[in-house]
Amino acid sequence: MSDVYEKVIDLARRRGFIWPTAECYGSVAGFIDYGPLGSMMKRRIEDLWRSFYVIQEGYYEIECPTIGQESIFIASGHVKGFSDKMVQCPHCREYHRADHVAEGHKVPGASTMSAENLGSALRDLPCPSCEKPFGEVEVFHFNLMFRTSIGPGSQRVGYLRPETAQGMFTDFQRLLRFYRDKLPFGAVQIGKSYRNEISPRQGMIRLREFTQAEAEIFVHPNEKSHPEFARYSGYTVPLLGIPQQEACTPVVPKTMHDAVQSGLIANEYVAYYLALTHDLFIRIGIKPEKIRFRQHLPDERAHYAEDCWDAEVFSERFGWVETVGIADRTDYDLRAHAGESGEDFSVFIQFDAPETVKKTVVVPSQKALGPKFRDKAKKITQALSEAAPVQGGITVNVDGEDLFIGPEFYEVREVETEIQGVNIIPHVIEPSYGIDRMCYAVLEHAYDEEIVEGEERKVMRFPPKIAPIQVAVFPLMSRDGLDTIARGITDALRKRGVLAEYDDSGAIGRRYRRQDEIGTPFAITVDYDTKEDGTVTIRDRDSMRQVRVAAADIPNLVHSLIEGTKGFSEICV
RNA sequence: GCAUCGAUGGUCUAGAGGCAUGACUUAGGCCUUCCAAGCCUAUAGCCCGGGUUCGAUUCCCGGUCGAUGCACCA
Numbered sequence: 001m002s003d004v005y006e007k008v009i010d011l012a013r014r015r016g017f018i019w020p021t022a023e024c025y026g027s028v029a030g031f032i033d034y035g036p037l038g039s040m041m042k043r044r045i046e047d048l049w050r051s052f053y054v055i056q057e058g059y060y061e062i063e064c065p066t067i068g069q070e071s072i073f074i075a076s077g078h079v080k081g082f083s084d085k086m087v088q089c090p091h092c093r094e095y096h097r098a099d100h101v102a103e104g105h106k107v108p109g110a111s112t113m114s115a116e117n118l119g120s121a122l123r124d125l126p127c128p129s130c131e132k133p134f135g136e137v138e139v140f141h142f143n144l145m146f147r148t149s150i151g152p153g154s155q156r157v158g159y160l161r162p163e164t165a166q167g168m169f170t171d172f173q174r175l176l177r178f179y180r181d182k183l184p185f186g187a188v189q190i191g192k193s194y195r196n197e198i199s200p201r202q203g204m205i206r207l208r209e210f211t212q213a214e215a216e217i218f219v220h221p222n223e224k225s226h227p228e229f230a231r232y233s234g235y236t237v238p239l240l241g242i243p244q245q246e247a248c249t250p251v252v253p254k255t256m257h258d259a260v261q262s263g264l265i266a267n268e269y270v271a272y273y274l275a276l277t278h279d280l281f282i283r284i285g286i287k288p289e290k291i292r293f294r295q296h297l298p299d300e301r302a303h304y305a306e307d308c309w310d311a312e313v314f315s316e317r318f319g320w321v322e323t324v325g326i327a328d329r330t331d332y333d334l335r336a337h338a339g340e341s342g343e344d345f346s347v348f349i350q351f352d353a354p355e356t357v358k359k360t361v362v363v364p365s366q367k368a369l370g371p372k373f374r375d376k377a378k379k380i381t382q383a384l385s386e387a388a389p390v391q392g393g394i395t396v397n398v399d400g401e402d403l404f405i406g407p408e409f410y411e412v413r414e415v416e417t418e419i420q421g422v423n424i425i426p427h428v429i430e431p432s433y434g435i436d437r438m439c440y441a442v443l444e445h446a447y448d449e450e451i452v453e454g455e456e457r458k459v460m461r462f463p464p465k466i467a468p469i470q471v472a473v474f475p476l477m478s479r480d481g482l483d484t485i486a487r488g489i490t491d492a493l494r495k496r497g498v499l500a501e502y503d504d505s506g507a508i509g510r511r512y513r514r515q516d517e518i519g520t521p522f523a524i525t526v527d528y529d530t531k532e533d534g535t536v537t538i539r540d541r542d543s544m545r546q547v548r549v550a551a552a553d554i555p556n557l558v559h560s561l562i563e564g565t566k567g568f569s570e571i572c573v
Numbered sequence: 574g575c576a577u578c579g580a581u582g583g584u585c586u587a588g589a590g591g592c593a594u595g596a597c598u599u600a601g602g603c604c605u606u607c608c609a610a611g612c613c614u615a616u617a618g619c620c621c622g623g624g625u626u627c628g629a630u631u632c633c634c635g636g637u638c639g640a641u642g643c644a645c646c647a
Binding site for chain 1: 574575583584598599600601605606607608609610620621636637638639640644645646647
């Protein structure tokens with residue numbers, strides 16, 4: 001038991017936060033089960049995320065299938081781009097990225113080469129592990145997407161989604177209607193995504209099935225000022241921009257206002273969600289000194305992305321872990337789906353005032369054309385209105401025949417037309433959260449041990465809002481009617497919507513410690529004074545301080561302590 | 574996926590080719606008027622498959638999971 005990771009994972013396993021999946025069959029790497037307390041905590045984190053994105057921002061949540069048809073992922077680029085060309089050395093049986101090996105030996109165009117060509121390029125190159133030349137090898141694609149088929153005996157290919165984002169793009173037209181054709185708007189989704197990682201390790205950090213919370217915010221390409229930017233413009237966030245990374249200088253704290261003004265962050269939208277993420281991280285219990293925002297370097301950023309930042313959280317075990325990605329993805333995704341589906345993914349932007357455009361046009365005279373040209377009149381009319389406006393006769397081509405139409409058959413007129421607006425393809429701002437990584441960070445950062453009267457006390461210092469069990473209720477002795485009173489208080493708390501646990505087994509000190517270890521923020525104890533004056537003690541997990549309060553006030557008091565509208569120190573006076 | 578090492582009650586651990594230790598936890602009881610006290614009792618274990626052997630949890634081989642290194646990856 002050396003580092004915090006082992007202690008945290010041990011505690012999480014013992015107390016029902018995180019379990020290896022299906023242990024009775026021996027588990028599989030990259031999959032985990034959330035136990036009773038872990039599920040509760042994860043749900044509370046997701047709900048806090050919702051309170052930011054859905055309630056505060058007004059981006060409604062949608063829920064799309066985790067299996068998608070092939071076209072979706074052809075459009076998104078995952079069918080092509082989400083796979084690696086791999087090669088196995090026939091001598092030492094090690095796997096390598098074929099393109100990386102070729103690049104290492106300066107094979108021109110290695111990164112874009114086909115599998116066949118890469119195979120022949122590798123023939124005489126030495127294996128990076130055993131140095132022997134590869135010889136005749138097969139270069140194969142390893143796609144990180146789980147592939148399946150839809151329907152019985154069907155040829156229809158499906159994939160388990162590798163991200164939740166595509167659902168918001170494929171529902172774009174419906175969403176646009178839902179938001180009554182106005183930009184900006186956003187939609188979010190919390191759900192499972194799947195990536196068939198080659199070798200997942202690092203416990204909860206790299207999973208094959210994981211939970212993402214993603215927001216896709218659709219904005220006008222030229223209007224990237226967030227309407228609520230004032231909320232976070234003075235908010236300071238630790239930034240590790242490209243300049244800092246290139247100069248190897250430390251993180252700089254900057255207000256969002258300054259970061260946007262100086263051009264470090266591309267626009268207000270990106271900056272806004274950086275600050276919001278920081279805000280959310282603090283609220284779920286991630287330590288401020290273990291948060292930084294790192295900007296993607298130009299070569300790691302997707303070619304279409306305008307700007308991209310990762311929120312990284314420091315872990316004693318894993319170092320800086322990317323937990324959230326916040327990117328301005330421009331119009332790439334919508335254009336991709338427009339191209340693949342042939343549908344229109346644009347938004348009509350109405351001008352404040354219609355623009356009037358003066359144009360000279362040809363107005364054919366139907367009255368004159370009809371009698372003269374009979375059945376050809378219709379086509380001639382059409383051709384005339386598209387012709388350049390010249391006086392004195394126009395030659396038009398109808399059914400391969402050039403016809404001269406005299407000036408008596410048309411009129412050249414100056415007209416004013418009104419243009420009501422323009423069609424644009426919105427840009428997408430995408431904050432994408434790895435919920436499992438957040439859960440791990442919360443567990444690791446909450447873990448604490450201290451020595452109390454010569455005994456080690458393990459405490460999970462979760463924020464009250466995140467703690468799975470919100471309050472524990474104990475009778476000092478499980479007799480003399482104290483247990484009945486305590487059960488009554490437990491019921492009253494439950495009626496108030498508080499998750500309360502009753503416990504009367506063993507010594508009181510042991511019961512406090514049990515709750516400390518699972519991070520229950522408050523404990524109510526019913527003692528003999530309760531029978532006299534109707535008061536109970538309420539104990540604060542972090543300070544271990546106790547105050548007497550009226551038992552009748554407990555449900556409302558605990559509720560406000562959990563919601564954070566009241567702090568424990570306030571009730572101590 | 575490769576290489577090395579490991580796997581014993583829920584947790585930590587002793588152990589040997591022939592009855593599997595101890596501690597903590599948990600449960601029940603006694604005791605106890607606020608921070609893992611004490612006493613009694615109980616529950617619970619040799620990762621899976623194959624081989625060698627009269628007999629394997631122990632030795633051998635394969636697998637699974639975990640740790641580490643390499644590779645891979647956000």
